[in-house]
Amino acid sequence: MKYKTLVRAGMRRHKGSLSGIFILMALVSFVMMTVLMVWSNSKTYVHSELERMRFGDLTAWVSEVPDMEHVEEELQELEIIEQIETQEMIYTSYELNGEESDSEGQMIPYGPDEGRYRFFDAALDGYLETAPVIRPGEVYVPASFVSMFGAGIGDELLLRIAREGGGLALRIAGFYEDPAMGSSMIGMKGFLVNVGDYENAEMQIGESGINALARPGAMFHIDTQEQVSAAEVNTQISQKTSLSEYTEFIYSRETMEGFMMILQNALGGILLAFAVILLIAVMVVIAHSINSTIASDYVDLGILKTMGVSGRMLERVQLIQYLAAVTAGMLAGSIIAALTESQVCQATLTTIGVLIPSDLPVMGGVGAVLLVILLLTVFILRKVSKIGKIAPLEAIQGRMDPDRKIKKRRPVIRKKYIYLNLAVRQTVSGKRRYAGICMIALLLVFFSSVVGRMDSWLGQDGKGMMDAFNPADHDIGMQAFGNVRVEDMREQMEEITPITDTYLLAMPAVHLSGASCTANVTD
Amino acid sequence: MRQVILKGNHISKRFLQGENGNTVLEDVSVDIYEGDFTIIMGSSGAGKSTLLYALSGMDKVSEGTVVYKGQEISSLKERQMAKLRADEFGFVFQQTHLVSNLTLFENIAVAGYMGGHQTEKKVRERTGLLLKQMHIEAAKDRYPSEVSGGEAQRAAIARAVVNEPGIVFADEPTGALNKSNTEDVLDLLTALNQNGQSILLVTHDIHAACRGTKIVYLEDGRILAEKNLLPYEKKDERDRETEINRWLDSLKW
Ligand SMILES: Nc1ncnc2c1ncn2[C@@H]1O[C@H](COP(=O)(O)OP(=O)(O)O)[C@@H](O)[C@H]1O
Ligand SMILES: [Mg+2]
Numbered sequence: 001m002k003y004k005t006l007v008r009a010g011m012r013r014h015k016g017s018l019s020g021i022f023i024l025m026a027l028v029s030f031v032m033m034t035v036l037m038v039w040s041n042s043k044t045y046v047h048s049e050l051e052r053m054r055f056g057d058l059t060a061w062v063s064e065v066p067d068m069e070h071v072e073e074e075l076q077e078l079e080i081i082e083q084i085e086t087q088e089m090i091y092t093s094y095e096l097n098g099e100e101s102d103s104e105g106q107m108i109p110y111g112p113d114e115g116r117y118r119f120f121d122a123a124l125d126g127y128l129e130t131a132p133v134i135r136p137g138e139v140y141v142p143a144s145f146v147s148m149f150g151a152g153i154g155d156e157l158l159l160r161i162a163r164e165g166g167g168l169a170l171r172i173a174g175f176y177e178d179p180a181m182g183s184s185m186i187g188m189k190g191f192l193v194n195v196g197d198y199e200n201a202e203m204q205i206g207e208s209g210i211n212a213l214a215r216p217g218a219m220f221h222i223d224t225q226e227q228v229s230a231a232e233v234n235t236q237i238s239q240k241t242s243l244s245e246y247t248e249f250i251y252s253r254e255t256m257e258g259f260m261m262i263l264q265n266a267l268g269g270i271l272l273a274f275a276v277i278l279l280i281a282v283m284v285v286i287a288h289s290i291n292s293t294i295a296s297d298y299v300d301l302g303i304l305k306t307m308g309v310s311g312r313m314l315e316r317v318q319l320i321q322y323l324a325a326v327t328a329g330m331l332a333g334s335i336i337a338a339l340t341e342s343q344v345c346q347a348t349l350t351t352i353g354v355l356i357p358s359d360l361p362v363m364g365g366v367g368a369v370l371l372v373i374l375l376l377t378v379f380i381l382r383k384v385s386k387i388g389k390i391a392p393l394e395a396i397q398g399r400m401d402p403d404r405k406i407k408k409r410r411p412v413i414r415k416k417y418i419y420l421n422l423a424v425r426q427t428v429s430g431k432r433r434y435a436g437i438c439m440i441a442l443l444l445v446f447f448s449s450v451v452g453r454m455d456s457w458l459g460q461d462g463k464g465m466m467d468a469f470n471p472a473d474h475d476i477g478m479q480a481f482g483n484v485r486v487e488d489m490r491e492q493m494e495e496i497t498p499i500t501d502t503y504l505l506a507m508p509a510v511h512l513s514g515a516s517c518t519a520n521v522t523d
Numbered sequence: 524m525r526q527v528i529l530k531g532n533h534i535s536k537r538f539l540q541g542e543n544g545n546t547v548l549e550d551v552s553v554d555i556y557e558g559d560f561t562i563i564m565g566s567s568g569a570g571k572s573t574l575l576y577a578l579s580g581m582d583k584v585s586e587g588t589v590v591y592k593g594q595e596i597s598s599l600k601e602r603q604m605a606k607l608r609a610d611e612f613g614f615v616f617q618q619t620h621l622v623s624n625l626t627l628f629e630n631i632a633v634a635g636y637m638g639g640h641q642t643e644k645k646v647r648e649r650t651g652l653l654l655k656q657m658h659i660e661a662a663k664d665r666y667p668s669e670v671s672g673g674e675a676q677r678a679a680i681a682r683a684v685v686n687e688p689g690i691v692f693a694d695e696p697t698g699a700l701n702k703s704n705t706e707d708v709l710d711l712l713t714a715l716n717q718n719g720q721s722i723l724l725v726t727h728d729i730h731a732a733c734r735g736t737k738i739v740y741l742e743d744g745r746i747l748a749e750k751n752l753l754p755y756e757k758k759d760e761r762d763r764e765t766e767i768n769r770w771l772d773s774l775k776w
Contacts, residue, residue: 002633002636002637005625005629005632005633005636006625006633009622009624009625009629010624012624013624297623297624299620299623300622300623300624303620303621303622304622304633305605305608306581306608306614306620307608307609307614307622307633307634307637307682308605308606308607308608308609308610308612308634308637308638309605309609309633309637310601310602310605310606311601311605312602313605388601392581393576393581393582396616396618396620
């Protein structure tokens with residue numbers, strides 16, 4: 001009860017700053033929850049999906065293998081390899097909605113007993129309960145085709161199987177989820193076709209001979225023994241098998257997960273940076289509000305002390321006041337996040353290619369909220385420690401008052417402009433409180449303008465950002481595998497052509513030490 | 524035998540000012556008895572307020588000790604001092620020092636909540652009762668800036684006594700009031716005292732001083748003389764003033 005009256009009075013007095021803090025904290029916790037949800041859920045989801053789809057520890061993309069079974073056998077014979085699984089496919093360029101593909105696509109036959117893929121419903125907000133049967137002439141494309149090509153159901157996907165009329169036109173019948181390369185960040189894309197169509201294409205490639213544009217190939221999903229190091233696997237594969245002769249590229253599952261997480265990481269990072277900025281803003285507002293309390297309520301604080309209110313209690317009253325706003329804000333933000341998460345997941349689907357499970361990570365969320373509250377508690381306690389030191393006598397006698405000591409220069413009131421003058425004076429004498437409100441307003445404007453900017457930076461559905469990362473916009477791209485020094489790579493490259501751009505790619509653990517690097521030549 | 528409730532032993536107070544300190548109180552010893560309406564009188568600048576603040580623990584003494592109900596208070600820590608103020612002391616100042624963002628009711632009630640010995644319900648009841656006694660019931664939900672000086676000062680008195688404190692300290696409580704408000708406030712304090720409340724009041728005004736049961740006369744930081752009076756009655760106010768005047772004259776005032 002002692003606290004209730006004082007806290008209530010304090011809240012009445014600091015309505016402005018407190019509601020500002022509430023709004024900012026709601027934003028902070030909303031952003032925090034969303035980032036947490038996107039990060040942790042998509043990471044575990046992509047991981048578990050790749051596992052479910054029997055993507056091995058390594059996946060090698062090969063092409064034009066003369067004797068597929070021979071390579072498989074060679075691999076099987078290696079002791080470090082536990083299991084391999086082959087998924088056939090055809091590399092082919094394609095055109096969609098008048099746009100030529102940057103990278104080759106992968107045409108994957110999808111038979112009735114193929115259970116690995118999950119398909120989205122037409123509204124792209126959930127999955128089809130039963131996997132569809134892909135009829136001849138139909139194709140299912142990754143959901144990110146919506147953002148990359150503006151694809152829709154019924155659009156025509158033109159596959160360039162061979163020169164001179166060797167095109168195969170397929171009608172998009174729906175979208176599927178590709179947790180391996182479905183992100184719009186990744187240029188290479190797979191599409192699922194009818195087995196008959198696939199066989200026809202294979203035949204056509206054979207018949208076209210030198211005019212063939214598409215190439216047959218396969219994915220080898222390789223499971224290795226657990227204790228064996230990735231480097232060891234690479235050495236053995238390149239020394240003891242002919243796999244590397246046919247390899248287009250080879251990625252570990254972690255690498256693929258890394259690729260699939262690039263967008264989430266980038267967006268999450270940006271949003272988290274926002275949250276941090278907002279949190280700093282909250283701290284500034286709190287600090288400012290507390291300082292202005294000490295200055296403008298100096299006498300009141302002194303009187304309260306004569307009434308037997310201890311410094312500790314005055315500090316706690318302030319703490320409770322601000323923590324109430326902080327906690328309420330975080331609660332509101334979390335609730336908003338919980339209510340909107342599924343929309344967030346649906347909205348990001350066509351960019352990141354997978355539908356992130358939208359349940360809030362409760363433990364992580366609670367932990368994060370508690371952490372922020374703890375941080376702010378410590379901060380507020382440090383800020384209010386001055387209040388405890390106010391000497392009651394000095395406060396009520398008006399001595400030592402930091403504000404009153406300085407002679408204030410106030411605008412002179414003239415009769416003629418009395419209203420204007422009074423308004424000016426009001427503003428000047430209340431400037432601390434007005435400053436707080438201005439600051440909150442400024443921060444909100446800043447935040448919303450940055451959000452607007454981000455949208456244009458990302459372009460329509462994140463396309464701008466995708467382009468920024470897409471090495472296929474250049475004629476030659478080079479990417480390091482294994483222990484390669486960047487300087488060596490640069491030197492090698494600069495013998496051929498000047499480097500126009502370099503990227504850092506999120507590629508933890510790239511496993512291949514045989515060939516030290518690969519270059520993607522696209523034109 | 525009347526009990527000494529508050530005792531000042533050889534109090535000195537110096538303010539650090541310029542090169543040499545400014546001595547405001549010099550070796551002041553004074554006993555305040557329970558149930559007394561003690562007046563500290565003296566001309567402006569005599570050190571009355573300084574003495575009051577020293578005796579109430581609001582300010583540290585340079586030398587000497589202050590003992591309240593057998594406990595030395597000059598050496599108490601902030602927390603202990605706060606508790607003592609909450610439970611045992613009530614303050615009324617010349618400027619009505621009410622907390623500006625609390626209503627009159629809240630100003631009184633918060634002081635009540637601070638003293639640990641009453642339940643919330645009792646505090647609210649007592650607050651209501653005091654508001655009625657002080658004739659400010661109608662203004663109870665207003666803020667200090669929305670009431671008159673007299674109303675505010677009456678609220679301040681209510682706040683000072685809400686906890687049934689051991690002693691009420693009042694520093695020129697009528698100094699800023701008009702005649703009729705002054706009379707009201709003095710009547711209230713007198714009534715409180717006649718119900719047993721110990722009061723220590725500082726004034727330079729004889730009219731206020733005649734309410735006391737004991738007068739301590741202070742000049743240049745020293746106690747010149749003390750005088751006991753019979754309990755106040757309205758009808759012999761004139762006589763009391765004359766008596767005090769004569770006493771002051773004898774001190775060559
Ligand atoms: N905080 C202080 N610092 C320096 N001098 C002070 C301070 N407070 C009071 N004094 C001086 O002490 C003397 C007595 O003051 P005070 O006790 O307020 O007198 P009274 O209340 O009797 O009018 C005055 O000369 C005053 O200038
Ligand atoms: Mg004085």
